[in-house]
Amino acid sequence: MSPADLQLAVGTDGVPTVAGTLYIDGSWRRGSSSRPVLNPADATEISQVDEASAEEAGLAVAAARAAFDDGRWSSVPAAERSAVLGRVADLLQANRSRIARIETLDTGKTLRESEIDVDDVTAVFRYYAALALGEPGRLVDAGNPAVVSRVVHEPVGVCALIGPWNYPLLQMSWKIAPALAAGCTAVLKPSEVTPLTTVVLVGLLEDAGVPAGVVNLVLGAGAGVGAALVESEQVDLVSFTGGLSTGRTIMRSAADTVKKVALELGGKNPNIVFADAVLDAAVDTALTAVFLHAGQVCSAGTRLLLEEPIADEFVAELVRRAELIRIGPGLEPESEMPPLVSAEHLAKVEEYVRVGLAEGARLLTGGSRLSDDQKGYFYRPTVFTDCRRDMRIVQEETFGPIVTVERFSTEDEAVMLGNDTRYGLAGGVWTADRGRAQRVASRLRHGTVWINDFGPYLPQAEWGGFKLSGTGRELGPSGLAEYQEAKHMYENTEPAAQHWFSGGQPG
Numbered sequence: 287m288s289p290a291d292l293q294l295a296v297g298t299d300g301v302p303t304v305a306g307t308l309y310i311d312g313s314w315r316r317g318s319s320s321r322p323v324l325n326p327a328d329a330t331e332i333s334q335v336d337e338a339s340a341e342e343a344g345l346a347v348a349a350a351r352a353a354f355d356d357g358r359w360s361s362v363p364a365a366e367r368s369a370v371l372g373r374v375a376d377l378l379q380a381n382r383s384r385i386a387r388i389e390t391l392d393t394g395k396t397l398r399e400s401e402i403d404v405d406d407v408t409a410v411f412r413y414y415a416a417l418a419l420g421e422p423g424r425l426v427d428a429g430n431p432a433v434v435s436r437v438v439h440e441p442v443g444v445c446a447l448i449g450p451w452n453y454p455l456l457q458m459s460w461k462i463a464p465a466l467a468a469g470c471t472a473v474l475k476p477s478e479v480t481p482l483t484t485v486v487l488v489g490l491l492e493d494a495g496v497p498a499g500v501v502n503l504v505l506g507a508g509a510g511v512g513a514a515l516v517e518s519e520q521v522d523l524v525s526f527t528g529g530l531s532t533g534r535t536i537m538r539s540a541a542d543t544v545k546k547v548a549l550e551l552g553g554k555n556p557n558i559v560f561a562d563a564v565l566d567a568a569v570d571t572a573l574t575a576v577f578l579h580a581g582q583v584c585s586a587g588t589r590l591l592l593e594e595p596i597a598d599e600f601v602a603e604l605v606r607r608a609e610l611i612r613i614g615p616g617l618e619p620e621s622e623m624p625p626l627v628s629a630e631h632l633a634k635v636e637e638y639v640r641v642g643l644a645e646g647a648r649l650l651t652g653g654s655r656l657s658d659d660q661k662g663y664f665y666r667p668t669v670f671t672d673c674r675r676d677m678r679i680v681q682e683e684t685f686g687p688i689v690t691v692e693r694f695s696t697e698d699e700a701v702m703l704g705n706d707t708r709y710g711l712a713g714g715v716w717t718a719d720r721g722r723a724q725r726v727a728s729r730l731r732h733g734t735v736w737i738n739d740f741g742p743y744l745p746q747a748e749w750g751g752f753k754l755s756g757t758g759r760e761l762g763p764s765g766l767a768e769y770q771e772a773k774h775m776y777e778n779t780e781p782a783a784q785h786w787f788s789g790g791q792p793g
Contacts, residue, residue: 311349312498326394327615353499360469441469443522451477548758553711557587635686710752
């Protein structure tokens with residue numbers, strides 16, 4: 287039986303144990319090696335998981351290929367596929383507390399946020415369960431009553447779904463729910479840093495009735511297991527959420543087999559505040575925009591752009607409130623900001639702070655670990671001012687609790703600064719002037735723009751970025767379309783010889 291099954295073999299903290307955390311062709315099995323999973327709050331080992339070799343990744347792909355080619359899922363009526371996704375949603379809610387606890391142990395995030403993640407994942411599965419029942423295609427007017435012309439949508443095939451470490455459960459649901467709704471088969475590879483809730487999710491998919499071979503799970507580092515998935519000729523699509531460098535590598539590798547690629551590669555997201563904004567709400571949301579999950583959010587509002595008349599007051603209040611944020615382990619109820627995910631990532635954030643200081647930015651608060659003798663990976667909320675648009679901390683994705691403050695004087699300058707990034711994932715605009723809000727939002731080159739808010743998303747609305755933030759879209763109808771191919775079916779109901787060629791006349 288499966289250690290990913292929430293009813294069975296689990297460790298003392300409710301975390302899956304080592305035995306059989308790979309899932310290939312309907313069977314849980316051990317891998318060629320294993321890896322410890324550490325709790326970011328105290329650096330202790332909370333679990334061991336198996337890791338796959340490139341050969342085992344190939345077995346998972348072969349299982350998904352066979353399952354797709356024999357139609358055991360794609361030929362299932364849409365109503366049945368929808369019912370399976372609905373059962374997954376029910377299982378998520380039935381096990382909400384336990385799954386949230388595992389997510390917190392694995393990622394470090396606060397339990398409150400993990401619980402919200404489970405609810406959001408549930409909503410995603412329910413949305414695609416409904417969307418799976420949508421229109422089967424459309425009729426095309428061919429201008430000839432004897433012709434029936436239809437465009438239908440079919441599953442793209444075998445999908446390699448590669449998730450990030452910051453929102454492992456949520457981001458994987460954005461991929462697997464539409465893939466299954468479309469009738470695809472898949473191989474899942476979560477980040478090796480935070481694999482546990484993906485193991486749990488695959489167990490729920492199994493319990494909900496997904497046939498053997500339709501969903502497969504391999505664990506391991508991207509350079510080995512991930513590369514094997516991307517390079518495989520049997521994989522039809524790769525969906526990846528993660529860093530820009532890895533995304534570029536995936537796109538280059540996928541080019542050899544000309545497979546579909548969907549990439550979400552992060553952002554450097556502007557949060558623009560005009561002088562007429564509601565100050566209390568804007569400051570409060572600016573804190574959440576950058577310090578939620580210790581800034582380890584691809585859409586974090588790390589670049590704060592303030593109109594001159596309110597800049598001093600805004601910054602002073604931002605710093606005051608930032609210093610009151612309660613930092614601590616995610617399982618402690620009073621904790622508001624958790625640790626960073628790993629020692630390696632903590633070192634990267636520290637390096638960005640050193641770079642910011644060397645570039646001439648002024649540190650107003652934070653810029654240090656919580657304590658010198660800490661066991662976990664805690665870092666204080668950090669605010670830099672006197673920032674220039676050419677600084678690395680302004681242009682590069684720091685992915686930590688660091689906010690940079692710039693100032694502007696005109697609407698055009700605000701737009702220019704907001705677009706002055708190689709990324710284009712998300713942005714925010716704060717103003718009481720609805721006309722200005724719409725003007726600025728329409729001019730910002732970002733995939734999501736919030737007005738007088740920052741951070742919410744909806745399963746029914748597309749998510750993705752412009753420029754180096756990636757290609758394709760997740761969520762919404764477009765999120766389903768990523769996993770479909772359009773096919774034109776042209777039927778002539780009154781076939782007759784056309785006699786195009788003179789020699790084609792009957793003898």
